[in-house]
Amino acid sequence: MGQLRAEIGLEIKPEFCTQCGKCSSGCPAARLLDIRPRKIVLMAYLGMEDEVLRSGWLWMCSDCLACEERCPYQVGPYSIIMALRELYAEKGLRLPSYYGPLASSLLKTGFSQAPIRVRTREFKRVDRESLGLQPPRGPMDMKRFSENLKAVLGGVRA
Amino acid sequence: MRFLFFPGCTAQAEQYAYELSARRVLPELGVELVDLPEANCCGYPIKAVSPMAWAYLAGRVLAIAERERLDLLVLCNGCHLSFYELKWAIKQDRGLLEKLNELLSREGLELKGEVRVLHVLEVLHDLVGVKAIQRAVKKSLDGLRLSAHYGCHLIRPSTLPRPDDPEDPRKLEELIRALGASTLDYPARLDCCGSGLAAFHGREAIKMAGWKLSSIRETGSDGLVVLCPFCMKMLDGKQAIARRLLGRDVEVPVLYYTQLLGLAMGFKPRELGLHLNLSPVEKLLSGMGVSM
DSSP: OOOOOTTTTTOOOOOOOOOOOOOHHGGGGTSSSSSSHHHHHHHHHTTHHHHHHHGGGGGGGGOOHHHHHOOOOOOOOOHHHHHHHHHHHHOOOOOOHHHHHHHHHHHHHHHSSSOOOEEEEOOOOOOOTTOOOOOOOOOSSSSHHHHHHHOTTOOOOO | OOOEEOOOOHHTTTTTHHHHHHHTTTTGGEEEEOOOOOOOOOSSGGGOOOOOHHHHHHHHHHHHHHHTTOEEEEEHHHHHHHHHHHHHHHHHHHHHHHHHHHHHHHHTTOOOOOOOOHHHHHIIIIIIHHHHEEEEEEEEOOTOOEEEEEHHHHHTTTTTTOOOSSSSOOOOHHHHHHTTEHHHHHHHHTTOOOOHHTTTHHHHHOOOOOOHHHHTTTTSSSSEEEOOHHHHHHTTTHHHHHHHHHHHHHOEEEEHHHHHHHHTOOOGGGGTTTOOSSHHHHHHHHHHTTTO
C-alpha cells in the first residue's frame, strides 16, 4: 500500500481482502473485459498501483457501488478504485477527455453542463424556454466562485 | 411542506421531462417547490479526481440551503448521494469543514451540515405517503404491469443513510402499486444502467443498459419506471443503439415516476413531458387509453 491513501469520504482496507470474489461476481464491468475489482484490490495491496494506473481498468468502472455493498469485510473495492483515480490525477497523468470540458463548464457556469436543445418524439427541437422552464441560476458572484473552485481543482485542467 | 428545489445539472440541462413532471405533480400533493436563488453542480462528476472540488461544490449548495433555512428536494440519485457523503465527511473530519468554511466565508456563506436533503422518492413515499397518493389517483393504472429501477446511488452504499434497502428496496414498487398498477420482479432489478461508464466508454455503457432492458422485456413488462436523470438518459435514450450493439430486442417504454404519477392524476402526457421520452411510451399510453 505504498502510494494509496484514503482521501475524504473514503474508507479502504485492502489488507482485509480474502480474495473471496464477491465484489467481482456482481461487477457489471467484469462482463466487458478482463477487469475484476478483486484483482485491483490485490494489486493495490501489493503496491502495484502504477500497473493499475497504466492498465486503463480504472476507467471501466461504472460507479455502481455493488462491490462496495457486497464485500463481506468492508474492504471498499469501489473506494480503492476511486482513490486510485485520485492518485492518477495527482500524478498528472492524462485524464479521460471528459474532465477538461467538465472543469471549464464548472468554472464558467457553476454547473457541469449548460442547457441544450433536445428533440421530441416528433423530431422537433425544444429547449428550456420553449418548454416554459426558467433558465438555471448559477452562482451570483461568478468571479469569486471560480476563484474558489480553481483553488481546489488540483490536477484537473480546464 | 416547503422545499428548496434542486433539479441537478442533468435534469436542468437536458432531462427536461423530469423537472416538468415534478413541477406539475408535487404542488398538487401539498409539496411546495421554492427555487434556489443560486446554485451549482453537486460536485459528484468531479469527485474521484478532485475530492476537494467536490467537497466545495456540494458544501456550497448545502450552505446556500442553510442560509435559506429550507430543506433540499433533489431529483437526481447522484446529487442525493453526493450531499449525504459530504455531510458524513465533514462529521468525520472537522478539518475539512474548517477548510470549506474558509472558502465559503469569502462568498458570505457558512456550512454547518445540518440541512436535510430528500430525494423525490422519500418525499413521495415517506412524507406525502402511499395513502395520500392513492387518494390523488383520478385514472387508475389497473391492468398495467410495471417494473421498477431504483438506480445504484439511491440505494448504495448502506454505510451512508440511503432512502431504501440496498438489496431489497420496496418503496418505488409501493408507489407504483398505489396508482393501481401491479409490479414485476426481474433478475437485473438492482443492476446498473451503465451511466457512470458513459463518459469513458460509451458503447460498453450502452451495453449495460441493454442487458438491463432485455431482462425487463423477458418478463413481458408494460414499462419501466425510473427515478434518476442519468438512468433515464441510458435506459430511455439509448435503446436504438443498445439494440444494434447487442443484436436483440431491448425496447421497453421508460418513464419517470413523476410522469407515471401525473398520468394517474389525470394530467395530459405533454404536460408531463412525455413527448420528450424516446422509448416507445405510446404503447404504455395506449394501454391506459390515453393518446399523446
